[in-house]
Amino acid sequence: MLNKLLKYDLKYMIKNMMVFYVLSIFFAFTTRLLFNMEQSTMINIIGQISVGCMFSMVISTLINTIMRSWVRFRNSLYKDESYLTHTLPVTKNNIYNSKFIQTLIFFIIGFAIVIISLFIAYYSKENWQAITRYIKTITTGLNMSTTFFVTMFLIIVFLEVFNAIQCGFLGIILGHQRNNNKLGYSVTIGFIVYIIAQTIILGLVYVYGLFDPTVMELFETGNINIEVTAFKTLAVLSSALYIVIIYIMSIICKSALNKGVNIE
């Protein structure tokens, strides 16, 4: 049944997100086209407008992925549509897993759309060389390979945002266990859960630091000129901790859902 639920969740999201994807790529093309044309004042003005539109669409893509995931989650589980969701012959775990996977997929797609849009608008041999040179400077200083740096950077950003989305899910579930002001409680609880999750991650890094002096330097010195090996350790450690926290939080969400819902 999970695949069937996922089919409808993906359909809903694609219907709502497609416009942002299309516009993002469209303005990326117009940006590239306008800046490759012979420049005049008018072309330049239109070009700048196109750049503005592209960036606003790129940002909208990311923000909408997060917001619509929360809205979809709330509507499906607690608003009018929940009358269908909760009467379908599927487990609460599958309902949650479907939303989780849908968010994961659309966050990856959103991320890809941003990169593709920027690539279409700005790719040139010179720009590419400038970016790689810049990254190389960082990675040489940190004693990392470029691939490792870029991969870890993307993974950490991805896990951080995904963790925030899931904190929102838990906030919605716990907020809707209340009888009044459910939305207010959802937002407040979601925020508190996010702070707690971040504190736990930081606390565990501190605990790890008790056994690794290079990591402990982060807490003791207060400056960022710490041993380069500590960055590698931190990147891997924080990624692993995020994954564990996301997993534990999904178990808490499912457990709370399985205790039953109270739909208005």
Add this chain to the structure above:
Amino acid sequence: MKLLEVKHINKTFDNKDVLKDINFDITGGRIIGLLGKNGAGKTTLIKLINDLLTPTSGEILVKGKKVGVETKKVISYLPERTYLNKQMKVSEVIELFKDFYEDFDEEKAKKLLIDLDLDINERLTKMSKGMQEKVQLVLVMSRKADLYILDEPLGGVDPATRDYILDTILSNFNEKASVIISTHLISDIERILDEVIFIDKGKIVLQSDADKLRNKEKTSIDEIFRRMFKC
């Protein structure tokens, strides 16, 4: 075998008892009217049977099983509100029901849509509330379920369509199935009821065979209801 068993159900919201020690059984092949004034607890009880609310205490069994995935396979539920994703077309909603409910009869749904003059290719957002309610009724009655639970099925439709809906209910459920209809439009459904459950202030105040009650009181269910709940 009992189709539905409701045992000592209590439901409390904010320290207010909405349902108090509700007990009743339903067997197959019956049409039961769940009758009561607004706010009596009818919808709360129905939502508990459909897993939309969690009881404070007590137990609900459907064909001997606790409310869950298995009971949802055999219950066809029509809520009192429009609940479908309005971005969807009627054909997409039919596809959804076909996907999730093994007992859904697509051909029957299409026939009922034609009878009710509903366009299968129309989006729900372009339909009036009454039309959306008709679509929902079609979906619910196109299942070969064991228990149909209809919460205010006549509320949003015109009187002319009410008779068609009642005929649809009568002619579209199998003999072993039962139907629970919650409504305050008693005179409209009286003719099809086998049994009545009167609910008031969260308590069942009367459960009886409809004919026996009519014979005993020598008047209609509607009149008995009016007398019993006179303000």
